[in-house]
Amino acid sequence: MEISRERLLWAYERMRLIREFEDRLHTDFAAGKIPGFVHLYAGEEAVAVGVCAHLGDDDFITSTHRGHGHCIAKGVDLRAMMAEIYGKATGSCKGKGGSMHIADVDRGMLGANGIVGGGPPLACGAGLTARLKGTDQVTACFFGDGASNQGTTFEGLNLAGIWKLPVVFVCENNGYAETTSPRYSVSGQDIAARARGFGMPSIAIDGLDFFAVYEAAGEAIARARRGEGPTFIEAQTYRYYGHFEGDSLKYRDQSEDAHYRALDCLNRFRTTVIEQELLSQAELDAIDAQAREAIEAAARFAAESPLPTAADLLTDVYVSYPAAGLWPFQEVNR
């Protein structure tokens, strides 16, 4: 599949931004700067970027608890993301959502999601909107190998299939649902095969290869735009860090980690584009430096941003609701 120089530069920049963003969070979490839980996407960059390379601002994505990569690939503002993860008022969600709920609906990013399998039904709804409004918008639905066992995923596949919705299901099989391998949890062992039972094209690909993802997603998204219905892609990938930060990783071996790091998607991208003389080493190095600066600036912005205040506790629950109803049985009506 053809890809322009501009798109290649964009893809490498997005992948590098994701890597730098996640590595920075890894460090900042260890330093005690990040409240709560973070689930890092490092290692899986080729999937989010290979898919989102075919999406515009008007297209939609649904995401997962491991959603930073999807956000960055869809173009969500880095500073707002970092501030959100720091729990700051300047965050994407004013500090009310945190890492697991970063969203930017105006950019078609319908939210990271703390519920495994929460996204597929939502993606069908976004697909229904496109269909009823007669647009060619496509929804990419990211989920993991864990969610491939959830009923909501099967219900979403079924709805998208019978209604021919413009949804591309992207299963990021990163080898572990928390500590549990699909070798244990997936009956039949073949996630991609499951989707074929719903009557849609389905393919398993090397998710560590940007170009493989780019090609498969390109075909799937073009098919959806043509109104030919959903496609399923199982992207086989790997997460470098644990399920969440602070994970002891006692469920996998060092040798496995080394095996996958040797297949690193960013390194492979670099090797390919340099060998094929598509981009120069200097261009790639310049992107690396810019990405480091951008993430440093985002982290500085987050650290220096103000915290939410007490007034923020009671806003954004509803579009409209009586104020007294948000803290009932108080003295206000006495």
Added chain:
Amino acid sequence: MTTLIEAEVRTLSYREAINEALRIEMRRDPTVILMGEDVTGAPHSDAEAHLDAWGGVLGVTKGLVHEFGRERVRDTPITESGFMGAGVGAAATGLRPVVELMFIGFAGVCLDQIVNQGAKMRYMFGGKARIPLTIRTMIGAGFRAAAQHSDSIYSTFVHFPGIKVVAPATPADAKGLLAAAIRDDDPVIFCEHKVLYDSRGPVPEGEYVIPLGQADIKREGDDVTIVAISRMVLHALQAAEHLAASGINAEVVDLRSLSPLDEATVLASIRKTGRLVVVDEDNPRCSVAGDIATLAATQALEYLNAPVKLVTAPHTPVPFSPALEDLYVPSPERIVAAARSAVGA
């Protein structure tokens, strides 16, 4: 108090009033769609004879598909999580879906999509999402349908921030509140009592919207306040007639909207009568009835001349046998007894 001049308004059934509200809202806004199980029926068939085979399991959505077509009046598979989540996703991206959850007990199969996705989305996203989703669902015992098809568990949803909950008792309120629910930019659970579908009453023609969050005094009185919800409003009005015969003048407050709750109307009535009976077909623990008692205790205790009386269903599932189900539903007789006790008669 809602006053309707009979000469100027037609009589419709509760079912017809809901159908009319759906039709009017779908006409005025092309983004309003309706989906759920068997909302038309026989979606597999193009045969004219099969079109609109059911129009909803109890015929509430009958006829809409003829005007709006199968794209906007959409039959779903029996997969509540899937289509409820699709409703949330469609609402987040620009449609104004009305999703039918056949019976409120089926919320057990799709609670995540309603609560963790739909209700929390706006807050989790820092106010940068609107979820104009209406969930129409049936409540109520009385059909001998047993425990999984007869619940009135609306208090479940009152509990959750981010959702609004309404439960109309009359055809006019059903029409006006459904229009308001559909036009509202937040998720709304619209509870239809299945025993009321054939009840009739005056209903205004054309566009008719009753703002959410406003209780309605269905009967004025000075001696005791009876707060009631949905079908229990009718039982309360029957009880009030009995009480009037023995000189007790009851005020019947129809909550209509359970979230938001019209605290002011309830409190004003309690302050006037000094006595409170709450009638609720829901199970009593963590219930709307309990909320009203809490409201009275925290903000009108000094006005109360007697302990608050709760007339509710028991803390049991809804039984099947007619002999038992009739005991389950709060009866006008139990309301009369509670009111007499409250006034010391």
